[in-house]
Amino acid sequence: MVHVIAPSDCHQFTGGLTEFDVEADTVRRLISELEARFPGLGDYVDRRMAIAIDGEIHQDAWFSPIRANSEIYLIPKIGGG
Amino acid sequence: MSDVLDGPGVQPDLKVVGTRPIRPDGADKVTGRAAFGADFNMPGQLVGKILRSPHAHAKIVSIDTRKARALPGVKAVVTGADFPNLASEMHEGGEAASNLRDLAMNVIARDKALYDGHAVAAVAATSSAIADEALRLITVTYEVLPHVIDVEAAMSPDAPVLHAHLFTEGLEVRPTSASNVARRNQITRGDLAEGFAAADVIVEGRYTTQAVHQGYIEPHACVAAWVEDGQCDVWSSSQGQFMVRTYCAKILGLEISDIRVTPAEIGGGFGGKTTVYLEPLALALSRQSGHPVKMVMTREEVFRATGPTSGAVILVKLGAKVDGTMTAAEVELKYQAGAFPGSPVGAGSMTALACYDIPNFLITGWDVVTNSPKVAAYRAPGAPIAAFGVESAVDDLARKLGMDPLALRERNGVRNGVKAAYGPTFQNIGYLETLAAIKDCPQYSLPLGPNQGRGVAAGFWFNVGGESTAAVHVNEDGSVVVVTGNPDIGGSRAAMAMMAAETLGVPMQRVRPRIADTASIGFSMLTGGSRTTFATGMAVVQAAEKVVADLKRRAALLWEVPADKVEWRNGAAVCLDPAKADPKPMTLEILAGQSARTGGPISAQVSLNAQGAGPGFGVHVCDVEIDPETGHVTVLRYTAAQDVGKAIHPSYVEGQVQGGVAQGVGWALNEEYIFDSDGRMENAGFLDYRVPVASDLPMIDTILVEVANPRHPFGAKGVGEVPIVPPLAAVANAIRSAIGVRMADLPLSPPKIRAVMDARAS
Amino acid sequence: MSKPHISAIVNGDPVEFLADPGMTLLDALRDELSLTGSKEGCGSGDCGACSVIVDGRLVCSCLMLAAEAEGRRVDTIEGLAQGGRLHPLQQKFLEHAALQCGFCTPGLLMAAKALLDANPDPTETEARYWLAGNLCRCTGYDKVIRAVMDAAAELRQVKV
The missing domain is CATH 3.30.365.10 (Aldehyde oxidase/xanthine dehydrogenase, molybdopterin binding domain)
Incomplete structure (x- = not known):
């Protein structure tokens, strides 16, 4: 299981739930698990969010591996000037 | 110092990285040879100019272009009606997300002008004077509406509403009426009330900043040429030729492969050239006239219609123990977005407390549309504004505690293993x-x-990675060309050449970096987010490593030894097989000179999506x-x-x-x-x-x-x-x-x- | 309306062109003579990107009419390097990394040239005030000033 922490952007999908566990070994699996559990969230995360896996930020990276017991933080995608 | x-x-033991060689494009830039956006011309080109709204907020009742079209020398006139209406669609280039419909309506207004300077019509003519006269001959009938620019005034319930379709996102309950508040975001941890209750000292402040412009010295400029078969060429100064290509294709409804964008040298961007203003208009004018069209903004146009970053209101409240340990922080950020949603308040919120390890906090950000130019990215977008408030309050806190301001920051400062206020754990x-x-x-x-x-x-600032492509070509004399797709705003060519040289083990002067057009190198996200040296640099190094692997393989073939018996040292293959009696190292020059007979050109390209920016x-x-x-x-x-x-x-x-x-x-x-x-x-x-x-x-x-x-x-x-x-x-x-x-x-x-x-x- | 015929000396060579009465020297250099090294950053004399030297005097070429160049000597960035060798100012700009985007660089170099022609041994403050008419948004001026001071020192050595 990996532990997911979702910020306020995601609460419209999670019904306000901020932390939960899902089964996933890649970002893509994570997104599909999120979509299955909270319809709309997986798609939203895929389009609008970056995924911090144990502190390292991954953007648009479906096949980044996720280790068991990882901490996943969903954060808005980051741009810059 | x-x-x-x-x-x-x-x-x-790095030989090239960390040294200070003269940049490869230096001589071009000190002699005036470097060609920036306005320095390019095409035979038969027309002059394109833009008519801009003189009103901050107005309904466009009608636009009569007949007199302008009738003026001799005028070859094209376009208005919003000449562009397809796009559906609302977020485009995530990995940079600040843009809504394509908003982007298109910012390039040229449709039913409403949303700020002083908003483009309303554009003309192409055989001379600058005729183009100016044509602009005077266009009659626009406006119905002037009340406007609002101040961020808090724009948030008030009785403010004039810019967009009837805009309902605040991010609230618990979706609002029933449209407003100028596009979005609220919140980041929170712990228990705020408990945190402040535990504090011995509390400071509060209200801070304001005004909109400021990136202020690049080079005004936006481009030349666009539409060919009768629908293929087109754009030469322009921007932070990303691929960004220009994508946006032009979307705004004009074109196929991406029909557009080639060649990057000019860019005279400063700082985030302000991460979007398009002129290029789609120049293409539309070129399509209508059958001539190439050159457009160059005046400085006044740059100020009135491009950039800036948000003006803002920042509220900060901090609590700490007498020993300086911070117990709670509350930050509220209200940012002007300009005419369309998308201020950098999200990044402002995420960075506001990023330097601090505080157990209890609430950060609230408001993205607010106003009758001012749509904000563009500006260097660490959103962060300086938030830091102005928070760092001022921290200074007041240090004074109130009688602590050295650096010591207070050190006591509460983030370190490896601490969970950042915006989420992930720092490493x-x-x-x-x-x-x-x-x-x-x-x-x-x-x-x-x-x-x-x-x-x-x-x-x-976070810094980002993202998609980048680099190619490394070894020439037959052993010199090297590195090709990337990222405009060089501040010396990145030097960094690319140095990283390739370090990897190949050759002097930096043997490596020449080039920046290619969109048809000559694979996709790269734009130069922004402090990503080029990190992400494109990673692609350069990986491509150079592939070249080294190929060189070692060829040397092994020539020596008739297994590939693992060859090492690459100081720009040459070295044979490790003791059975070979002291073979001389094979340099890059030697291997390059024999490349035709050892398998053909020595070249590698790497495309990647770099993760792990620090x-x-x-x-x-x-x-x-x-x-x-x-x-x-x-x-x-x-x-x-x-x-x-x-x-x-x-x-x-x-x-x-x-x-x-x-x-x-x-x-x-x-x-x-x-x-x-x-x-x-x-x-x-x-x-x-x-x-x-x-x-x-x-x-x-x-x-x-x-x-x-x-x-x-x-x-x-x-x-x-x-x-x-x-x-x-x-x-x-x-x-x-x-x-x-x-x-x-x-x-x-x-x-x-x-x-x-x-x-x-x- | 006929265009006046202008004769001038640009970077040591005689040139001739036709100038609309309202044409600026900058437009004449860029559009008539294809000398695009001088840049337009503002068109109002505020940024200095178009700096050239006319009869020994530093001017914003966007503020001077092309017709006023009649019979005068105009020096632009294209004439600063001589005989395939960079001018010491150009060389020092490179060595000190005194440019990033490079857009303001031609104007800064011409302004610095005019400074050193007038005052071979400027103080840092004098250099900063002389160059205050040349905006650079990339560098914060630190390396620019260092390059100018270093070039001044080298040019004084050459003269001795």
């Missing part, structure tokens, strides 16, 4: 080292004279002197320390830091958009919008702290954005120290300071 402090993880960061560097720098302990003050402030921290100290007669602030001394991972070319890293400081000082002291009561910008020129000049600034000392990023081959972190984050508060804190009064409304221009000093005197 400039220091480089090697920290953990930095590779020893390989160098914030404490950066604080220590300022504590130890000579400036921090110099005595101050009368009317002088000293301020410190910290800042943070976040950056900066700590600045600023000394000022106030003229009590005039309220004028002189910046006496300035030192900026920053964790840069590994400086590939230290001079250009220092340059990034110094440039960011200068922009931040301008933001703090002088720069602001001034609007009249009709919402028209009053200071749309460099005389009245005052950016720092050489006599406004001292030397800017830099300390490059190197805490390597293990995800980059040489440890590099992004460096371009962090340095604009601390200066606003560093300057304000220095002024606080000099005059004993907290100034919270930027810019801290002489009249404001004099008023405070006069009040204090009487």
Whole structure:
């Protein structure tokens, strides 16, 4: 299981739930698990969010591996000037 | 003074990386040969010009272009009606997300003009004078609407509403009526009430900033040529040729492969050239006229219709124990987005407390549309504004606690293993080292004279990676060409050549970096987010490594040994097989000269999506002197320390830091958009919008702290954005120290300071 | 309306062109003579990107009419390097990394040239005030000033 922490952007999908566990070994699996559990969230995360896996930020990276017991933080995608 | 402090993880024995060679495009740029946006011309080109709204908010009732079209020499006239209506669609380039419908409507207005300067029509004519006359002959009937520019006024329920379809996102309950508040975002941890209850000392502040422009010296410029078969060419100055291609295709409904964009040299961007303004109009005019069309903005157009970044209101409340341990923080950020949603308040929220390890906090951000130009990215978008509020409040907290401001920051500073306020756990960061560097720098302990003050402030930026392509070609004489798809704004060509040279083991002068058009190299995201040296650099190194592997393979074939018996050292293949009696190393030149007979050209291309960009921290100290007669602030001394991972070319890293400081000082002291009561910008020129000049600034000392990023081959972190984050508060804190009064409304221009000093005197 | 015929010396060579009465010297250099090294950053004399030297005097070429160049000597960035060798100012700009985007660089170099012609041994403050008419948004001026001071020192050595 990996532990997911979702910020306020995601609460419209999670019904306000901020932390939960899902089964996933890649970002893509994570997104599909999120979509299955909270319809709309997986798609939203895929389009609008970056995924911090144990502190390292991954953007648009479906096949980044996720280790068991990882901490996943969903954060808005980051741009810059 | 400039220091480089090697920290953990930095590779020893680098021969090229970390040195200061002359940049490969240098001679072009000191001789006037480098071709920027406006320096390109095509045979038979027309002059394109734009008619802009004189109203801050107006319904466009009708546009009559007949007289303009009838003028001899006028070859095309376009209005919003000539462009497809796009559906609302977020485009995530990995940079600040853009809604394509908004982007298209910002390029040219449809039913409403949303700010003074909004493009309403465009013409192409055989001369500049005829184009000007054609603009005068276009009759636009407006129904002027009430406008709103101030961010808090725009949030009020009785404000004029810019977009009838805009309903605030991010609230618990979707609102029933449209407003100017596009979005609310919140980041929270712990229990705020408990945190403040546990505090011995509480400080609060309300801070404001005004819209400021990126202020690149080169106005936007492009030439577009539409060919009758639907293929087109664009030559333009931007932060990303692929960005220009994508946006033009979307806005005009074209196939991407029908557009080729060639990047001109770019005369500064700072985030402001991460979007399109002219290119789609030039293409539409070229399509209609059958001629190439050149468009160049005036400085007034640059101010009125491009950039800027948000003006904002920042509310900060901090609580701490007497020993300085911070227990709670509450931050509220209200940012102008300009005419369409998308202020950088999200990044402002995420960076606001990124330097601090605080158990209880709530950060709330508001993205608010206003009748001013749509904001564009500006160097660490959103972060300087938030840091201005938070770092001012931290300064007040230190004063109230009787603590040294660096010691307070150190006590609460983030370190490896700490969960950042925006979520992830920090690794390989160098914030404490950066604080220590300022504590130890000579400036921090110099005595101050009368009317002088000293301020410190910290800042943070994420830095990003993203999609990049690089190709490395070995020529038949052993010289090397490196090709990337990222415009070079501040010396990145040098960094690319140096990283390739280091990997190949050859002198940097044997490696020539080129920046290719969109048809000549694979996709690359634009130059922004401090990503180029990190992400594109990673692609360059990987491509060079592939070349090295190929060279070793060919040497093994020639020596008739297994590939693992060949090593690459100092630009040559070395045979490790003891059975071969001392074969001479095979240099790159030798192997290149035989390439036809060993398998063909030696070349590799790598496309990747770089992850693992390392976040950056900066700590600045600023000394000022106030003229009590005039309220004028002189910046006496300035030192900026920053964790840069590994400086590939230290001079250009220092340059990034110094440039960011200068922009931040301008933001703090002088720069602001001034609007009249009709919402028209009053200071749309460099005389009245005052950016720092050489006599406004001292030397800017830099300390490059190197805490390597293990995800980059040489440890590099992004460096371009962090340095604009601390200066606003560093300057304000220095002024606080000099005059004993907290100034919270930027810019801290002489009249404001004099008023405070006069009040204090009487 | 006929265009006046203008004769001038640009970078040591005689040139001739036709100038609309309202044409600026900058437009004449860029559009008539294809000398695009001088840049337009503002068109109002505020940024200095178009700096050239006319009869020994530093001017913003966007503020001077092309017709006023009649019979005068105009020096632009294209004439600063001589005989395939960079001018010491150009060389020092490269060595000190005194440019980032490079857009303001031609104007800064011409302004610095005019400074050193008038004052071979400027103080840092004098250099900063002389160059205050040339905006640079990239560098914070630190390395620019260092390059100018270093070039001044080298040029003084050459003269001795």
